[in-house]
Amino acid sequence: MSAVLTVKDLGISFGSNHVLKSINFELNENEVLGVIGPNGAGKTVMLNILTGILKPTKGTISFQGKEISHEGVTERCRGGIGRTFQVPRPFEQMTVFENIMVGGVFGAGMSEAEAKQKALEVADVIKLDDKLDLFAGKLGLLDRKRLEIGRALATEPKILLLDEVGGGLTESEVGLIINLVKEIKSQGVSVIWIEHIIRTMLEGTDRVMLLADGVDVITGAPLDVMNSSEVKKVYMGGGDDE
Ligand SMILES: Nc1ncnc2c1ncn2[C@@H]1O[C@H](COP(=O)(O)OP(=O)(O)OP(=O)(O)O)[C@@H](O)[C@H]1O
Ligand SMILES: [Mg+2]
Incomplete structure (x- = not known):
């Protein structure tokens, strides 16, 4: 398997808060890598840091064999790194269709015609094709999450970074998101998926990485990692989580 993204010795501190000390991992072609912590x-x-919003204190990021640590947000997005935000922030006064188009026009630098075409394709994938003319502010949580993913997909990412897209959803809605991520992967997109929900990691990922104390504590097959002593220690020893 070849790596599409390679992260080496990535670190960042905010004053005396050493949030990331040394993160090392690879994201492979056609892989969903889950991240818990x-x-x-x-x-x-x-x-x-991966999208260029924050500058790391140390470390390197290689994307498709090229060092991108010096690239800014726009360059990385146009280069193929797409992301969602933990709290979805659609333009509430714009329609679903317009929101997706924004991803294509501003994220990927497409012409309006290209972005329209892309938005139609994406709406189909995220199953909002019957809600194109609704204002985004009127959407329920599942559809807001779908739209958030759609806006990222409209930038035609090679890798997609998902930040808790399953949070707050019901069991069956989580199942729909797992299926959506599988479909996105089947289209040749590699995914990093941050989530607290155990089921998403077991059913929706190929490998899982545990991030704690500023390092990548353990990375491996989902079931192995979820059952590992490292995960038990982090969540039971320190944990107000899960
Ligand atoms: N721009 C910033 N400036 C200073 N400190 C920051 C900044 N962004 C994040 N932090 C700090 O970095 C730490 C990690 O925050 P982060 O949001 O990455 O956690 P997380 O793992 O995503 O948690 P959660 O599961 O709750 O989403 C926190 O202590 C936070 O206060
Ligand atoms: Mg977070």
């Missing part, structure tokens, strides 16, 4: 472990911070 307690609240405040630095999972979202890691995504923000």
